[in-house]
Amino acid sequence: MSADYFYITSSRTEPWNPHPPISEDDVITTGDVNPFFNFFLSANLPTQLVNNGGTEEQWSWMRFLGAIRNGDMQTGMSQQDIATRGHYLAMHFCKYTRELIWESVRREHFPDKPSRQKCLWVSQGEENLNYWISQLGLGGNQAVFRVELDGVLHEASDEHLMNDDIPYDLALEKAHKYWSGEITNPLAKEILFEGNMQILERVS
Numbered sequence: 001m002s003a004d005y006f007y008i009t010s011s012r013t014e015p016w017n018p019h020p021p022i023s024e025d026d027v028i029t030t031g032d033v034n035p036f037f038n039f040f041l042s043a044n045l046p047t048q049l050v051n052n053g054g055t056e057e058q059w060s061w062m063r064f065l066g067a068i069r070n071g072d073m074q075t076g077m078s079q080q081d082i083a084t085r086g087h088y089l090a091m092h093f094c095k096y097t098r099e100l101i102w103e104s105v106r107r108e109h110f111p112d113k114p115s116r117q118k119c120l121w122v123s124q125g126e127e128n129l130n131y132w133i134s135q136l137g138l139g140g141n142q143a144v145f146r147v148e149l150d151g152v153l154h155e156a157s158d159e160h161l162m163n164d165d166i167p168y169d170l171a172l173e174k175a176h177k178y179w180s181g182e183i184t185n186p187l188a189k190e191i192l193f194e195g196n197m198q199i200l201e202r203v204s
Contacts, residue, residue, distance in 0.1 A: 003125030037117040105175040114194035151195010
């Protein structure tokens with residue numbers, strides 16, 4: 001018998017997630033855009049309150065950091081806080097670029113695979129479930145459901161995802177490995193799903 005499938009979701013309400021909380025007996029159908037990719041489509045990047053010529057304004061972090069870099073603004077903010085904002089923006093656009101590249105490769109070479117922009121992520125078996133609970137970093141703010149799936153699955157490894165600044169050719173190589181389903185650590189596999197997902201029970 002194959003191991004059960006589980007779905008992990010945040011128990012917090014996020015502004016980029018338009019869907020209501022999940023309950024037992026719900027049937028969830030994947031749609032045009034999932035909450036993960038909707039995060040990149042929504043205007044949700046943090047802003048910085050600044051004093052601009054005596055007027056308080058909300059600036060984007062990009063504008064704020066650019067003003068500091070160009071010497072147009074003075075700040076008492078620590079180097080660590082400035083670096084934290086820069087790193088956040090860099091990771092945001094790194095992941096956004098990754099998702100655009102990965103979807104382009106999928107559409108051209110692996111059109112039968114679920115789209116990362118539309119899919120839901122599920123885990124299979126308790127070990128895989130516990131691995132992803134530890135990796136997602138939700139700090140206990142998660143709800144875990146046992147689910148039944150009717151649709152298309154793809155098993156992949158997050159080791160092939162782009163999480164840093166890399167050359168375009170290397171990104172394409174990693175994307176092909178991802179969509180080909182190359183997995184070296186089965187415990188850490190991620191499972192993409194498109195279709196209908198029935199919520200059987202909440203397990204935690």
